[in-house]
Structure formats: C-alpha cells, structure tokens
Amino acid sequence: MPRPVPDPDPLIRKHRTAGATLTVTANGTPLADQEVVVAQRRHKFLFGCIGFDFIPLANGETATDVGEAPAAGSRQVADLWFDLFNFATLPFYWGQFEPVRGRPDTERMLTTARWFADRGCVVKGHPLAWHTETAGWLTDLSNAEIAKAQVERIRRDTTDFAGVIDMWDVVNEVVIMPIFDKYGNGITRICREMGRIPMVRMVFDAAREANPRATLLLNDFDMSAAYECLIEGVLEAGIKIDVLGLQSHMHQGYWGEEKTLATIDRFARYGLPIHFTETTIVSGHIMPEEIVDLNDYQIPEWPTTPEGEARQADEVVRHYKTLLSHPAVEAMTYWGLSDGGWLGAPGGFVRADGTPKPSYDALRSLVKGEWWLPPTTMVTDADGRVRFDGFLGEYEITAGGRTVTFTLDEPGDAKVAVSL
Amino acid sequence: MPRPVPDPDPLIRKHRTAGATLTVTANGTPLADQEVVVAQRRHKFLFGCIGFDFIPLANGETATDVGEAPAAGSRQVADLWFDLFNFATLPFYWGQFEPVRGRPDTERMLTTARWFADRGCVVKGHPLAWHTETAGWLTDLSNAEIAKAQVERIRRDTTDFAGVIDMWDVVNEVVIMPIFDKYGNGITRICREMGRIPMVRMVFDAAREANPRATLLLNDFDMSAAYECLIEGVLEAGIKIDVLGLQSHMHQGYWGEEKTLATIDRFARYGLPIHFTETTIVSGHIMPEEIVDLNDYQIPEWPTTPEGEARQADEVVRHYKTLLSHPAVEAMTYWGLSDGGWLGAPGGFVRADGTPKPSYDALRSLVKGEWWLPPTTMVTDADGRVRFDGFLGEYEITAGGRTVTFTLDEPGDAKVAVSL
Numbered sequence: 038m039p040r041p042v043p044d045p046d047p048l049i050r051k052h053r054t055a056g057a058t059l060t061v062t063a064n065g066t067p068l069a070d071q072e073v074v075v076a077q078r079r080h081k082f083l084f085g086c087i088g089f090d091f092i093p094l095a096n097g098e099t100a101t102d103v104g105e106a107p108a109a110g111s112r113q114v115a116d117l118w119f120d121l122f123n124f125a126t127l128p129f130y131w132g133q134f135e136p137v138r139g140r141p142d143t144e145r146m147l148t149t150a151r152w153f154a155d156r157g158c159v160v161k162g163h164p165l166a167w168h169t170e171t172a173g174w175l176t177d178l179s180n181a182e183i184a185k186a187q188v189e190r191i192r193r194d195t196t197d198f199a200g201v202i203d204m205w206d207v208v209n210e211v212v213i214m215p216i217f218d219k220y221g222n223g224i225t226r227i228c229r230e231m232g233r234i235p236m237v238r239m240v241f242d243a244a245r246e247a248n249p250r251a252t253l254l255l256n257d258f259d260m261s262a263a264y265e266c267l268i269e270g271v272l273e274a275g276i277k278i279d280v281l282g283l284q285s286h287m288h289q290g291y292w293g294e295e296k297t298l299a300t301i302d303r304f305a306r307y308g309l310p311i312h313f314t315e316t317t318i319v320s321g322h323i324m325p326e327e328i329v330d331l332n333d334y335q336i337p338e339w340p341t342t343p344e345g346e347a348r349q350a351d352e353v354v355r356h357y358k359t360l361l362s363h364p365a366v367e368a369m370t371y372w373g374l375s376d377g378g379w380l381g382a383p384g385g386f387v388r389a390d391g392t393p394k395p396s397y398d399a400l401r402s403l404v405k406g407e408w409w410l411p412p413t414t415m416v417t418d419a420d421g422r423v424r425f426d427g428f429l430g431e432y433e434i435t436a437g438g439r440t441v442t443f444t445l446d447e448p449g450d451a452k453v454a455v456s457l
Numbered sequence: 458m459p460r461p462v463p464d465p466d467p468l469i470r471k472h473r474t475a476g477a478t479l480t481v482t483a484n485g486t487p488l489a490d491q492e493v494v495v496a497q498r499r500h501k502f503l504f505g506c507i508g509f510d511f512i513p514l515a516n517g518e519t520a521t522d523v524g525e526a527p528a529a530g531s532r533q534v535a536d537l538w539f540d541l542f543n544f545a546t547l548p549f550y551w552g553q554f555e556p557v558r559g560r561p562d563t564e565r566m567l568t569t570a571r572w573f574a575d576r577g578c579v580v581k582g583h584p585l586a587w588h589t590e591t592a593g594w595l596t597d598l599s600n601a602e603i604a605k606a607q608v609e610r611i612r613r614d615t616t617d618f619a620g621v622i623d624m625w626d627v628v629n630e631v632v633i634m635p636i637f638d639k640y641g642n643g644i645t646r647i648c649r650e651m652g653r654i655p656m657v658r659m660v661f662d663a664a665r666e667a668n669p670r671a672t673l674l675l676n677d678f679d680m681s682a683a684y685e686c687l688i689e690g691v692l693e694a695g696i697k698i699d700v701l702g703l704q705s706h707m708h709q710g711y712w713g714e715e716k717t718l719a720t721i722d723r724f725a726r727y728g729l730p731i732h733f734t735e736t737t738i739v740s741g742h743i744m745p746e747e748i749v750d751l752n753d754y755q756i757p758e759w760p761t762t763p764e765g766e767a768r769q770a771d772e773v774v775r776h777y778k779t780l781l782s783h784p785a786v787e788a789m790t791y792w793g794l795s796d797g798g799w800l801g802a803p804g805g806f807v808r809a810d811g812t813p814k815p816s817y818d819a820l821r822s823l824v825k826g827e828w829w830l831p832p833t834t835m836v837t838d839a840d841g842r843v844r845f846d847g848f849l850g851e852y853e854i855t856a857g858g859r860t861v862t863f864t865l866d867e868p869g870d871a872k873v874a875v876s877l
Contacts, residue, residue, distance in 0.1 A: 212682050212683075212686060213682055215685075216682060216685070216723060229726070232689050232693070233685075233686060233689050234689055234690065234693045235693075259682070261681070261683055262632050262633055262636060262679070262683045263632075263681055263682045263683035263685075263686050264686075265635075265636070265653075265683075266632060266653060266683050266684075266686035266687040266690060267686040267690070269652050269653050269654055269690055270654065270686060270687070270689055270690020270691070270693055270694070271690070273652070273654045273655075273690055273693070273694050274690070274693050274694065303636060306649070
C-alpha cells in the first residue's frame with residue numbers, strides 16, 4: 038500500500054521556506070520607506086558533496102588549472118563545487134588515513150577541512166569505523182587490541198578535528214560488518230565477536246565522549262528491514278544516534294519517487310533526522326541489476342553519453358525535489374562532482390574534462406535559482422518592515438552601506454528584527 | 458570464505474550418539490552373563506512434522522480409512538506419521554483459532570494435542586503472534602486494545618494448553634511484521650507503532666509469565682542479516698529467547714549443504730539452540746526463483762513426478778544429515794507429510810493417494826534404521842555390563858520378563874546403572 042507520489046513543489050515550499058517579516062531599525066528607530074537589499078547567503082539544507090578531489094589543491098600540492106592537472110581537482114572545478122554545495126565530506130578511511138600505525142595524515146586533512154570550513158561549508162568526516170578500507174595492520178593484533186586501537190583512533194581524530202569537523206559518519210555498514218566475507222579484516226573480526234550493538238555502542242561512546250558537540254551518524258547502504266532491525270536494536274539499547282545516514286548509490290538506475298519516499302518513510306519513523314549520505318546517479322549506461330556488490334562491476338571504460346546526461350539531469354532534479362519535499366531529510370551528499378571517481382562511473386555533474394553536464398546546470402538552477410533569493414531590492418513600509426518568502430538559511434540585509442545577517446530557521450511565518 | 462562441507466556421518470556420530478556402558482543389577486546384585494534385550498524407544502532429536510491434517514481424526518469427526526476420507530488425514534497416513542516423527546506442530550493461527558472473538562477452538566485443539574502427546578510426541582503450538590492469518594476482528598480495535606487482546610490471547614492459550622503444549626512459536630516473522638503491506642491487519646499496525654523489540658518483549662513476557670516451563674521460540678523466514686540484527690537487538694534488550702526458529706521452505710530448490718551450514722553457523726553464534734521449524738522440499742518442478750513471496754505462486758496443479766521424487770529423496774537425506782551434523786540444531790519440523798498442503802505443492806513424503814514416496818522410505822531408513830537401535834539381544838559380562846553405541850534418546854532394557862527404561866542424554870561416553 039505505497040502512498041501516492043505528491044507534487045513535490047508545494048511540499049518543498051511548506052517544509053523548506055519561511056514567510057519572513059523583517060522589521061528594520063537604525064539607531065533604535067524604524068527605518069521607514071527605505072530601499073534595502075536582501076540576499077541569501079547560505080541554505081539551511083545541507084547540499085553536500087565529497088571533497089576528496091580537492092585535498093591536493095587545498096594543500097597547495099599540485100598545479101591548479103585545468104590543462105596542468107586533472108580537471109577533477111582543479112581550481113575551476115572547485116569553483117563549480119562551491120557554487121553548488123555547502124557541505125563537504127572528507128575521507129577518513131583508516132587504511133588510507135593511517136597506513137602506518139602512529140602516522141596519521143592529520144595535518145594534511147586538517148588543512149583540507151579548514152579550506153572547506155573557511156569557504157563556509159559544514160565538513161563531515163567519513164568514516165571512523167568500517168570493515169572495508171580499514172587499516173591492514175589491525176590483522177596483526179588480538180581482538181582486544183583491535184577494539185582498543187579503534188576506540189583510540191576515534192578519540193584522537195574527533196579531538197584533533199573538533200571545531201573544524203563536528204560531524205562524523207561514526208560507523209559504516211554495520212548490517213554486514215560481522216558477516217562480510219570478501220577478505221579478512223580486523224573490524225569484521227571484532228564485530229563478529231562482540232556483536233553489532235556493542236560495536237555501535239563502543240564507537241559512538243568514544244566519539245561522543247571526545248567531542249560532545251559533534252553530530253554523529255549511523256550510516257548504511259542496506260535499505261532493507263535489516264537496517265531497520267539494527268536501528269531499533271541500537272535505539273532500544275539506549276545508544277544516542279543523532280542522524281540516520283542512508284546511502285543511495287544508483288549505479289543500477291534511479292530509484293524513482295515512489296521508492297525514495299517509501300524508504301524515507303520507513304526510516305523517518307524513528308524520529309531522527311535523515312541524511313542521504315552517498316548518492317550517485319550515472320549519465321552513462323546503467324549497471325546490470327544482477328550485480329549484487331557494486332564493487333564487482335569492473336569495466337575498462339564507462340563513458341558519459343548525451344542521452345545519459347539528459348536522463349541524469351532529469352533524475353537529479355526529481356531526486357533532489359523528492360528529498361526536499363520530505364521534512365525528515367536534512368542533508369544530501371552527492372558522491373563526487375566529477376566523473377571517474379568510484380568504479381570509474383560517469384556519476385559526476387562535471388565531465389572528466391571539467392565541463393559541466395546538464396545535471397550541473399539543472400541542479401544549480403534550483404539551489405541558486407528557484408530555491409534562492411539573490412540580492413533583491415525591497416522598500417520598507419512606514420513601520421520599517423519588508424516581507425518576503427525565502428528558503429531557510431542565512432541572509433543578509435544591506436542599507437545605507439551597512440550589512441547585517443539574520444537567519445530563517447523554521448518553516449512558516451517568521452518575524453525577524455534587524456538593527457542596522 | 459565459506460567453510461568446506463565435511464562428511465556428515467562422523468559428525469552425526471560425534472554429536473548425536475553415546476557409547477553406553479550399562480550396568481544391570483537385579484535385587485542389588487549384578488546380572489552376570491545373562492541375555493538382555495535393549496531397544497530404543499525415542500529419539501532425543503526432535504523429528505517433527507505439522508499435525509494439521511489429523512485434527513478431524515483425533516476428534517473422531519470423519520471416516521478414518523483411505524477410500525472413505527482424504528488420505529492425508531486418514532488413520533493409515535497417521536500410522537506413517539507416527540512411525541517417522543516424535544514432534545508435532547499444531548495450528549494456532551489466530552484468525553482460524555478464534556474467528557469470532559471469545560469463541561476459541563480450544564477443546565478441539567486440546568483433544569488433538571493430547572492425541573499426539575498420548576502417542577509420545579512433543580507438541581508445539583504455532584504461532585501465538587503473527588500478522589498473517591491473524592484475527593480479522595482486530596482491525597476494529599484501537600492499537601491499545603489490539604495489544605491487550607494479543608497479550609490476553611497468549612496468556613489464555615499458553616495457560617489452557619500447559620502440560621500438553623509446553624513449546625510455542627511465540628511470534629512469527631517479526632522482521633517484516635511492521636512493514637508488511639499486502640493487506641491491512643491489526644498486528645502490523647501495533648508493531649509499526651510500538652517497534653519490533655517492544656513487540657517481542659510484550660508477547661514473550663506474556664507467554665513466559667503464563668507458562669514459565671514452556672520452551673519459547675522466535676521464528677522467522679528471513680535468513681538474511683535482518684534476522685541477525687533483530688536477534689541481536691532482542692538479546693541486547695534482555696529478552697529471554699529459548700530457541701531460534703529458522704524456516705526453510707525450499708519450494709525454489711534445495712539449499713544444499715554449504716548454504717545450510719553457513720546459515721546454521723551464522724545463527725548458532727548466539728549460543729541458542731536452533732530449530733528448523735518449517736521445511737519443505739518438493740518432489741515436482743521447482744518454483745521459479747523470481748517469485749519473492751511464495752504465496753504469489755498460484756498454479757492449477759503442481760504434480761509430483763518420478764524424477765522429482767528421486768531428487769527429493771536424495772535431498773531429504775542430505776538435508777537431515779546436514780542438520781544432525783551440526784550440534785546447534787535440536788529439531789527439524791517438516792511442513793507436511795502429505796502432498797497438497799500449502800500452495801498445493803508436492804512437498805510431502807506421502808502422495809495425495811496416501812502412498813509413501815521414496816523420500817519417506819529414505820528418511821525412515823535413517824530415523825528408524827541407521828540412527829536407531831531396534832530390539833537387540835546382548836549378553837552381560839561377569840560384572841553385569843553390556844556396551845553399545847546408540848543415538849541419544851530413550852531406551853528400554855528387558856530381561857527375565859522385566860523392562861526398565863533409561864535415557865542417553867549427552868554425546869560421548871555414558872555410564873548407566875539399571876536395576877531390573
């Protein structure tokens with residue numbers, strides 16, 4: 038009995054915009070009958086993307102222009118990135134972050150995180166515990182030593198990055214963690230011994246204790262009843278989860294509105310905010326549906342195509358609209374702005390040569406167009422008031438050469454007093 | 458990294474048999490150099506089957522001979538049943554058991570349960586809570602009233618049947634219970650509201666309180682990580698489960714040894730006994746694998762075939778051997794001795810006309826042949842001792858016209874003193 042798919046636009050207005058009444062004063066008196074300029078500075082909704090490609094750029098390690106370096110990590114593509122996104126996910130895969138025990142890549146990643154934060158982004162670390170891409174040296178340790186190393190790693194990194202990264206995918210893919218059988222690894226070993234819920238408790242306790250202000254996510258790709266059962270067990274055990282992360286790589290085809298809404302509904306009933314943490318929609322051919330583990334799909338080339346790009350643009354718009362139409366969703370992280378990332382898939386909004394696809398333009402026309410208030414001149418009334426409808430987020434108002442910021446935090450009517 | 462499939466026979470010997478040394482005395486002195494007859498009376502392993510077909514026979518409601526009544530419920534087929542099985546599952550589907558609120562089918566089912574118990578069987582009730590086949594009148598109630606009715610139903614039935622039925626599938630298919638969407642029903646409604654773990658706690662508490670001696674099962678068809686996650690959550694929440702029930706209807710083909718052992722291993726790691734609660738292996742064509750809900754497969758006729766019967770016999774032997782080779786498995790319930798039960802499938806060991814298939818003979822030659830000690834004459838030594846190897850279970854020894862029973866409870870060496 039799936040519910041019908043509603044028109045998303047009225048719901049987006051309802052859940053994502055405020056009808057603002059600004060009362061502007063200067064020196065304590067209403068600024069009556071004056072021109073003011075109101076402009077949106079940031080979305081409250083987290084339009085996210087991975088920022089992996091820009092680690093060299095942020096650290097000044099490479100040539101920065103297209104033609105001199107791979108386009109994906111260039112300054113030009115970075116400009117495209119910042120024009121669309123306000124939320125960056127950075128890689129903390131243990132095996133890459135600390136390939137040699139005791140030598141974590143902290144400085145370089147901290148520079149990258151600050152680079153994003155300085156440009157107005159929320160930054161998230163991904164992930165603190167996962168069986169895939171974990172440190173190879175764990176397998177030399179006993180289970181007790183692995184658990185200790187895992188806890189210490191979490192304490193160290195959440196402490197080192199606190200204030201710059203205050204959001205973490207604490208643990209990834211716990212549903213299959215203890216039964217993962219592609220290769221031996223230390224994390225599967227301890228999870229199988231201790232059980233999923235004690236594992237989740239251990240890693241969340243470590244992160245919470247080291248950075249009490251952090252937003253902590255449980256993240257999984259398994260959208261079946263298994264993840265529901267895991268979540269219910271974790272919540273019943275009294276473990277505090279701040280956000281439920283839902284992966285949604287769609288290399289095998291766009292989910293469509295009905296499945297997307299049904300999925301959100303199933304996970305929204307726990308009353309926790311939902312982040313779509315890892316979304317991919319390809320602009321080339323679709324991966325055959327018989328592939329179970331996406332990593333098993335290895336092909337020499339997976340090209341973007343004109344028809345694929347048109348389809349992707351349509352699906353991207355529909356998907357973002359669907360997510361914003363549901364009040365439980367607070368963030369969406371796209372899994373790579375440029376083509377050629379994970380699986381070599383044409384999943385980006387930008388081609389390998391750095392040129393934007395139709396999906397880029399389509400999404401930008403929402404995020405910085407239909408859903409955005411550009412600098413707009415308004416005239417205050419006799420009581421110093423202006424009214425406008427705007428998407429939730431951060432705004433600025435300028436009059437007489439002075440600028441003040443304000444935020445619209447909740448949908449519905451908002452009364453805001455600003456003093457210039 | 459699935460483990461290799463071992464030869465089951467040595468493992469069956471190891472886990473299922475004892476090397477017994479009987480010391481026989483009469484009037485306090487060893488019965489030296491005497492002929493005695495030792496015979497097995499019952500298996501410890503629960504070789505189970507549903508007993509649904511025999512409710513009319515047990516209640517004297519029908520003609521009882523083949524030719525006068527459907528063969529499946531006839532006295533002749535009942536004789537075949539009791540020659541193979543020692544464990545009966547009886548139907549307590551709420552919608553059938555109490556179609557009109559307040560008028561449960563208690564007397565008739567109690568007569569049936571006693572009929573099986575009087576013939577030496579352990580009897581189990583199935584199930585006390587399930588969203589499918591539940592009482593239709595629940596939908597007229599509020600959620601609080603449904604929960605109250607569910608608890609009262611469990612207390613009533615576990616109390617009414619205590620001493621005859623002391624084993625219950627307390628709750629069935631909780632993994633999908635709150636998201637079941639084929640049709641509206643009261644149990645899905647309350648499970649969705651309260652969550653899976655509180656639902657399990659509620660029904661187990663009710664059953665445990667009403668019959669503290671009962672063996673209580675959690676039962677599911679979902680063999681994926683979802684059931685693992687549910688179990689881990691339930692155990693972590695401190696709910697006492699006595700036995701994990703694994704369904705294994707194989708209308709879509711025999712699982713094979715590797716999958717069966719891997720499944721047992723995954724669920725055995727919780728340290729609870731495992732019952733295979735619902736097994737079907739067909740002797741006709743295999744249901745296409747694209748069918749997700751087996752109930753969706755509706756065909757006018759599903760015949761048993763000679764080739765299918767040969768395959769079934771082979772698979773049945775392999776499957777029972779695999780289960781007995783793993784020490785965690787304590788019971789196996791076959792889902793119907795006769796053809797034409799659920800889905801009209803040729804899943805029985807007996808054809809619709811009441812004649813046994815090769816699978817019946819093959820299984821009987823294990824249960825009452827290779828794995829069984831028929832009345833066997835032995836001669837005691839000078840100290841009154843005889844030695845034999847036997848499958849765990851109940852035995853009798855007869856000498857000089859007197860008979861005494863004894864049991865072999867644990868695998869390995871067993872010293873037993875019997876006084877004739």
